[in-house]
Amino acid sequence: MKRFWSWLWIALGAVYFFLPLYATLRFSLMMKKGELSLLAYEKVLTDPAFVKAFVFSAEMAVFTILVSLLLVVPTAYWVHLRLPQLKPVMEFITMLPFVIPAIVLVFGLIRAYSKPPLLLTPSPALLVMAYCVLAMPYMYRSVDVGLRAIDVRTLTEAAQSLGAGWPTILFKVIFPNLRSALLGGTFLTFAIVIGELTIAASLAWPALGPYMAVLGQNRAYEPAALAIMSFVLTWGSILLIELVGRGRGGLRSDQLAGTH
Amino acid sequence: MGFLELNHITKRFANFTAVENFNLEVEKGEFVSFLGPSGCGKTTTLRMIAGFETPTSGKIIINGEDVTYRAPNQRKIGMVFQSYALFPNMTVADNIGFGLKVARKPTAEIKERVKEMLLLIHMEEFADRYPYQISGGQQQRVALARAIAIRPTLLLLDEPLSALDAKIRVELRNEIRAIQQKLGITTIYVTHDQEEALSLSDRVVVMNKARMEQVGAPFEIYNFPQTPFVASFVGTLSILNAEVVNPAQGLLKVDGQEFYGPGGLEARPGDILRIALRPEIVSLKETAADMNRMNVQVQTITFLGSVVRVQVKLETSRMFFDLFNNPSLQLPREGENLTIYFPKSACLVLGK
Structure with a gap:
């Protein structure tokens, strides 16, 4: 009997989550009257504005990932190795983007960087910097979890005693063992940047978020198709994190073999 | 003059003294244990020899050279840690060969040396395993082989057996001593286990509260303790x-x-x-x-x-x-x- 109730709640939860998704999917397939078709998807994918917006957002995502990795990984590593007493401070700082709304952040950025000598608003660099702030909690937490899983200090010392310098320690010992954590942070950052609206719209960049917002106001079927596509993209990323994050240390060829 | 000399070593952290005026000379090929309760300064002393900590005052001399301020990766010291510290992303063979690779030795030489080390620790058939695929005792043997592979001037072991169960501990203890004697490598061994210290060492340094209490052969330490602490801690x-x-x-x-x-x-x-x-x-x-x-x-x-x-x-x-x-x-x-x-x-x- 207990089992029945558990299953009932699971079923209700599933209906709650999947029914709107199913409705959106079904609606996105009804562009052609009287039959199900992929016309809406075709329209979206062949729209040059979509392609432009997607490529722009993807580029921003790549830059954001690179800058975040360069900023966060060495910082988190150093905090773990030499300044463990700073961990709570770091955690507080990385939580700030959750507390400060994106709209506040972007207005602050515009006020601070829209006039010389710090005129950055015309440059996509400001957008990337803002995205780095947004992505910081996810990136830092992923890396932090990865570093907690390995004994950073002892591994570093073991490598040192064997004659290794800092580049060797970082690239041969630490990074390979953080691979799944780094990939996790990377995918999450990608997912955040690709769908971001507020900052991109406020800084007036032709990103995917604003494109989707405009499309949603003017069309019926295409936004539904876009929603499903972004959903698949996000879930695809999460699935990849899961597959890559399995096992200790990171991905190994024998573990990946089963995923092809 | 000893092969390893620790002259008046003192280490202070903020307002806490971890090691106070530590003096020791270790002969080449000698096996010396630092024995004491936790917090007595034995590991800090070892870490200063390895270069992971810098003494507040005093000198560390290895083979006539002052290495007090030399970086740990310039000291050519093999170190074995309590937590094994094998690199999880590398196979047993790659772990053992790591130090040689860092030293840019030719591939053939590395291969030969790794094989020799695997033979020494009786683990030839485990070369391609990853650390998570072997037992704790085997991991520690690999860690020992990795430390010895670089032909270090000095071998440091920091409570290497503490994480293992009793039977493996005794087995590995004998193995460590046998390997040390075979290679004639000068060894410093840190432990809080008196049986380990007494059974392995040529000399034992008993430490308490940042100070050296007594230095001597296991027989002397056990039978002629010079301080009440040594008498009560040993045996x-x-x-x-x-x-x-x-x-x-x-x-x-x-x-x-x-x-x-x-x-x-x-x-x-x-x-x-x-x-x-x-x-x-x-x-x-x-x-x-x-x-x-x-x-x-x-x-x-x-x-x-x-x-x-x-x-x-x-x-x-x-x-x-x-x-x-x-x-x-x-x-x-x-x-x-x-x-x-x-x-x-x-x-x-x-x-x-």
């Missing part, structure tokens, strides 16, 4: 509170029974001193002339395998001693009155 002791009768002669009294300790006691008649006896020094027969004797009553008998521990009572004082087990041993009965014997030189004075 098991049975302690009696005895009244001083004649300090010059070393005559003492407990529950009305007189016996002799070492002469020239620094105490006044009537003082109470803590006198310790190793439980194995006591016997039921007078094996030599002029031994102390005491009349006691048996309280409990505990069978410990190779020895039988007998708990006895004088009038109010209690003590215990060990009898070596053998099948023909006549065990005393509980409540039985016995006379026990021990040499006068066996009494260790622990102080007031």
